[in-house]
Amino acid sequence: xxxxxxxxxxxxxxxxSAMAAWDLNDVSYLMPxxxxxxxxxxxxxxxxxxxxxxxxxxxxxxxxxxxxVMTSAEAEENLRVIAVRIDPCFPLPxxxxxxxxxxxxxxxxxxxxxxxxxxxxxxxHSFYILTDAEFDELLLDLAAWKNKFSPQTQNLPLxxxxxxxxxxxxxxxxxxxxxxxxxYAGTRKLTRVTSMVVRGAGDMWAFAGFAxxxxxxxxxxxPRLDRQSQAFVNFAVPADHFERGMISPQPTGNDSFSxxxxxxxxxxxxxTTPEHEEVILKELRAMHRIENPHAFNxxxxxxxxxxxxxxxxxxxxxxxxxxxxxxxxDAFAYKNARYxxxxxxxxxxxxxxLRAFGYFGNExxxxxxxxxxSAAVAxxxxxxxxxxx
Numbered sequence: 001x002x003x004x005x006x007x008x009x010x011x012x013x014x015x016x017s018a019m020a021a022w023d024l025n026d027v028s029y030l031m032p033x034x035x036x037x038x039x040x041x042x043x044x045x046x047x048x049x050x051x052x053x054x055x056x057x058x059x060x061x062x063x064x065x066x067x068x069v070m071t072s073a074e075a076e077e078n079l080r081v082i083a084v085r086i087d088p089c090f091p092l093p094x095x096x097x098x099x100x101x102x103x104x105x106x107x108x109x110x111x112x113x114x115x116x117x118x119x120x121x122x123x124x125h126s127f128y129i130l131t132d133a134e135f136d137e138l139l140l141d142l143a144a145w146k147n148k149f150s151p152q153t154q155n156l157p158l159x160x161x162x163x164x165x166x167x168x169x170x171x172x173x174x175x176x177x178x179x180x181x182x183x184y185a186g187t188r189k190l191t192r193v194t195s196m197v198v199r200g201a202g203d204m205w206a207f208a209g210f211a212x213x214x215x216x217x218x219x220x221x222x223p224r225l226d227r228q229s230q231a232f233v234n235f236a237v238p239a240d241h242f243e244r245g246m247i248s249p250q251p252t253g254n255d256s257f258s259x260x261x262x263x264x265x266x267x268x269x270x271x272t273t274p275e276h277e278e279v280i281l282k283e284l285r286a287m288h289r290i291e292n293p294h295a296f297n298x299x300x301x302x303x304x305x306x307x308x309x310x311x312x313x314x315x316x317x318x319x320x321x322x323x324x325x326x327x328x329x330d331a332f333a334y335k336n337a338r339y340x341x342x343x344x345x346x347x348x349x350x351x352x353x354l355r356a357f358g359y360f361g362n363e364x365x366x367x368x369x370x371x372x373x374s375a376a377v378a379x380x381x382x383x384x385x386x387x388x389x
Contacts, residue, residue, distance in 0.1 A: 022381045024339055025153040026146065028374040029084040029177065030160050032168040033117045033362055037109045041169040042080035043178055045106075051186025054081070054104065055126055055193075062210065062217045063195045066108060066122035078108040079124070082358040084181055086142075088135060088380050090127075091299045092191075099191075100135035102128050102184050107358050119359040121198045121205075128189040139381065141180045149173040157342040158371050160364070193217065196307070196354065205354055206231045207303035224251040224302045232304045232354065234261070239352040241265060241315065247304045255290060256305065257283035260312050264351075268319060280320055281328060287313040288332035291369045293376045295332075307354040310367045314348045334372040338379070341371055 034040030045055045060072045070078075083105035089098035104126045112118025130138065146153075151163035151173065164171035194209040208229040210217040219228040227249050236243040242264040250258055259279050260267055267280055287309040289295040298306075317325060334341070346363035347353065355365035 021385065022378045023153045023156065024158045024371065024374040024378060025151075025156055025161055026142070027086050027377045027381060028158055028357065028370065030158070030357065030364075030366070031080075031082050031084075032160055032164055032174070033119070033359060034109075034169045035117065037078070037111065037117055040080070040109075041175055041178065042082075042109075043104070043182070044081075045076055045079055047182065049182040049186030049189075050184070051128070051188040051190075053187050054182070054185055055079075055106070055124070056187050056190070056215070058215075059124070059193055059210075059217065063124065063193065064197050064206065064208070066124075066195070066197050067120050068199060070108060070120060075108055078110065078120075079106045080109055081105065081178075082107045082119070082123075085357070085374075085377075086135075086138065086381075087377055088384060091297045100130040100132065102130060102138065102181060104128075104181075104185065105357050112362060116362055118362045121202060121355075121360065123196045123355070123358060125194045126185075126190060127192045127194075128185045129191045130184060130189070134184060138180075138184050139385070141183070145173075145177060145180055149176075155340050157340045157344050158366055158374055159344045187215075192220075194303075196303075200233075203235050203352065204231060204233045205304075205307075207307070209303075222302050223298070223300050224253075224305075225249050230303050232261075232308060234352055236351055239350050242312075242351050245351075247308070251302050251305060254282075255286045255296070257286045257309075257312060259283060260315060261308060261351075264315055264319070267316075269322060277320075277323055280316060280323060281325075284313060284316050284325060284328050285332050287316075288329060288334075291367075291372055292332065292334040293369075293373045294334065306369055307356060307367065309369065310343075310348060311351045311353065313368075315351065318349055334368075334375075336372075336375045336379070339375040341368075341375060343368055343371060 031042055034042060043054060047054050060076055066075050081104045085103045087101045090101045092099050106124040108120040110118055110120055149163050153162060164174035190212050192211050197206050206229055209220050211220050221228055222230045231248045234242055234245040242261045245261040247258055260283050267276055290301060290305050290309040344364060345366050353360040353365050356367045357370045359365055
């Protein structure tokens with residue numbers, strides 16, 4: 001890539017003089033749910049990237065079934081790319097300090113209530129490694145795309161991307177964006193796949209990760225555990241609390257939580273002792289730190305803790321404001337005044353919504369961890385582009 005080219009685009013539409021040029025929605029792209037499944041323009045498994053099929057069919061034969069009511073054939077037909085993320089420095093146990101990546105989040109679509117498009121509560125996350133030159137070219141392509149369609153992203157919270165929020169998957173900006181990301185994704189660049197599958201009556205979720213080498217998928221250990229998978233259960237009805245909840249296996253240490261998510265009713269106002277209140281504050285501290293990319297990354301934090309931290313923290317903040325929680329937030333929550341870190345999820349208090357970046361049914365579901373990570377990535381890219389000046 002020619003540095004002069006990135007300079008041209010930098011001054012055409014990406015000036016960092018006032019605020020960050022690359023904002024949250026410039027590094028994490030959330031797709032729209034289509035009105036009609038089948039004639040939609042969302043990317044599918046069978047779609048070809050420059051590096052081969054976006055996801056090899058054998059993945060679905062190795063990964064546990066996404067849902068007990070969906071066959072592998074149905075999953076293959078209905079899986080769509082729901083979100084795309086770029087990352088200049090994903091930590092992986094390789095000889096490199098970090099990997100440059102583009103990543104896809106996949107969810108199966110289905111016809112839901114009132115014939116509206118909905119999603120199955122399950123997901124795959126595919127990771128594609130890029131060389132330094134490829135990542136630079138990706139930034140260049142995205143900068144040109146943004147300059148062409150002029151979506152307003154500055155200081156917006158993470159959401160369905162503004163470029164296609166109005167027209168959905170029929171938007172020319174959406175179709176052209178998909179053409180761009182297909183240039184950098186495909187089987188030959190695929191290094192890992194992680195899965196979240198749903199079980200029971202939608203009250204149990206299992207997580208696992210697979211490294212891919214020589215076209216073979218191999219389970220890897222869940223961080224902080226000596227196991228290759230992890231599960232979470234929550235039988236709460238309605239899903240505004242935690243009941244008979246369980247993280248299995250349960251990680252230990254100061255940055256772990258389990259009491260609130262086992263039975264939150266024990267920690268309601270009027271039910272607690274000073275010892276209970278100490279537990280609440282300890283677990284809130286852990287949840288804030290788990291959401292903070294300066295404290296933990298995907299290589300040293302287990303799956304369930306990461307996915308449940310938002311609903312656990314939201315329960316505490318909603319039900320125990322009497323404990324003076326701001327002191328904990330001030331000390332341990334991620335802060336970055338350069339971006340709007342507001343969470344626009346439809347219902348952050350839903351204790352059975354474990355989605356990190358996508359949809360719960362047809363409702364927007366974004367974890368605070370993803371918002372915070374997007375801010376950290378935007379910082380890295382802005383600093384990188386600035387260094388080219």
